[in-house]
Amino acid sequence: MSALSQALWVLLLGSLLGLELVGKVPPTLHTPLMSGANAISGITVLASLTLIQKAGDNQALLLIGALSLGFALFNVVGGFLVTDRMLAMFRRKGDN
Amino acid sequence: MSTNLLTDAIDLVAVLLLGLGIKGLSKVRSARGANQLAAVAIALAVLGLLIEIRPGPMAWLWIAAGSAAGGLAGVITALRVPMTAMPEVVALFNGCGGLASLLVAVGVALFDSDGADMVALVSIDISVFVGAITFSGSIVAMAKLQGWLNTPAWTQSSLRHVVNIFLAVAALVGAVLLPGDPTGLPLWLVVISSSLLGVGVTLPIGGADMPVVISLLNSYSGVAAAAAGFVVGSQLLIVAGAMVGAAGLILTQVMCTAMNRSLLSVLFGGALGSGNQGSSGAAGGEQGYSRITSCSPEECAMALEQAERVVFVPGYGLAVAQAQHALRELSKLLENHGVEVSYAIHPVAGRMPGHMNVLLAEADVPYEQLIEMDVINPEFPRTDVVIVLGANDVVNPDAKTDSSSPLYGMPVLEVDQARQVFVVKRSLSAGYAGIPNALFELPQTAMVFGDAKAVLNGLLSELRSMGVGKVKQL
Helix, strand or coil: HHHHHHHHHHHHHHHHHHHHHHHCHHHHHHHHHHHHHHHHHHHHHHHHHHHHHHHHHHHHHHHHHHHHHHHHHHHHHHHHHHHHHHHHHHHHHHHC | CHHHHHHHHHHHHHHHHHHHHHHHHHHCCCHHHHHHHHHHHHHHHHHHHHHHCCCCCCHHHHHHHHHHHHHHHHHHHHHHHHHHHHHHHHHHHHHEEEEEEEHHHHHHHHCCCCCCHHHHHHHHHHHHHHHHHHHHHHHHHHHHHHHHCCHHHHHHCCCCCCHHHHHHHHHHHHHHHHCCCCCCHHHHHHHHHHHHHHHHHHHCCCHHHHHHHHHHHHHHHHHHHHHHHHHHHCCHHHHHHHHHHHHHHHHHHHHHHCCCCCHHHHHCCCCCCCCCCCCCCCCHCCCCCCCECCCCCCHHHHHHCCCCCEEEECHHHHHCCCCCCHHHHHHHHHHHHHEEEEEEECCCCCCCCCHHHHHHHHCCCCHHEEEEHHHHHHCCCCCCEEECCCHHHCCCCCHHCCCCCCCCCCCCCCCCHHCCCEEEEECCCCCCCHHHHEEEEEEEEEECCCCCHHHHHHHHHHHHHHHCCCHCCC
16 A cells, blocks of 8 residues: 555656646747657656566567557657757757 | 665656756757757666666567667657658657557556556556557547548537547446456457547547647656556656656647637537538638739739838748748848848747747748747738738637637737738638638738749749849849
């Protein structure tokens, strides 16, 4: 039970943090922010890795884990790169 | 024990960096660094987990295979996609994130549910439900933005609510039954009915509202990740998923405000101007106009030549025609001629808030010339010429004056205040909202029919033949 309540606390505090962090966003940044947050949500790679680890010799589970890892990494890698491509364009003149 | 301490420390640093990353992404100056920071945070989190679980050789093999395939596909997609297709790509990535969470939950339910307690089973429920909706909803959103899917007529009737409620109930029944039989029918009932629910909820929504939906689905994928965190017992995953979920919700709300739409009406109201979505305009859209003035690029060029102050209003049509660079060239020419040039950017210009800024930045338009709506609106009365390029609903004056218009209340660019307005458009087809634009009939408005790029190139050659731009250079 304590593990659960600890996890729920983590959930609660994480949500509050998320609400707090994105206060005022200029419209210019809506698309990059969405895309960046989207990349972060691919952190579910952690779950995929854990699943593969737990699978042992179960080939079917290994396959599901690897598939899920592939999709999650596609999200993470693609998401961060595409966000970087977008933001690279703002940077050039933002600094001048 | 020392390994635990190490991995705990890595996790904490990762959470800290993620938080700083999300925070930094909301400011122009820090955004790029913040994005890289968040990427480092994820890499750290993965490293910490690998140290903690020490995968065996068999596991490494599968990890390598999955990572290589997913990572490579991600790199290729991210580097090759054109900037115009950004919203679709974000939807695609997001859908895959949802699918990953769904697969984890299904895998655990099928093969690892023997020792699972109630918490784990409920988490599997949530992860499958939200993951499936995220996946199928995102794919539908992508397909609609790409123009692969139209809005079927039945989805605009109240029948869709019946269908969706039925699917939701089916998913709920499956979810309730799942703890008794985690590997059998209930699991698949949840998977299938929530996938269909994702389709059923997203399909009726019109293209103009799609960015809001993608943002909301992005928030869902955070929730799915957090639920997957409960399934596999990873606090880091829970906190990161919760942060993305909450931040995505706020961003969705901010976008709704910018578009003057309420989230509820986006989700349940159906497409604006129902039925007109995606219908190839010319057929249905041209009725209703009686006083249209059209003019040639020559006349437009003459007006530009005499203007002192010109404002361009770029819309998605400009991007589709790949005309950003031609536009940039035209405005350089006008600047050399001594004309004051700026660009009016509606908060939802393009297909997503901020999308147009990205597209114009790609064409090297100076940042200072992009003027936000609130700043430029008071400037229109002293503007000589406004050129609307592939924008429609965001310049519709009905949004201010006609309370019966579906757009009523949406903040628009008040181009009707300018002395002369040219609207460059392929035809008189309706915009995303599927309704006629009163601007086109105003006496100071003239339509220049044609592809945005072709018209801009026409204007360029007309102006050059008039000798514009040469004067200053000599």
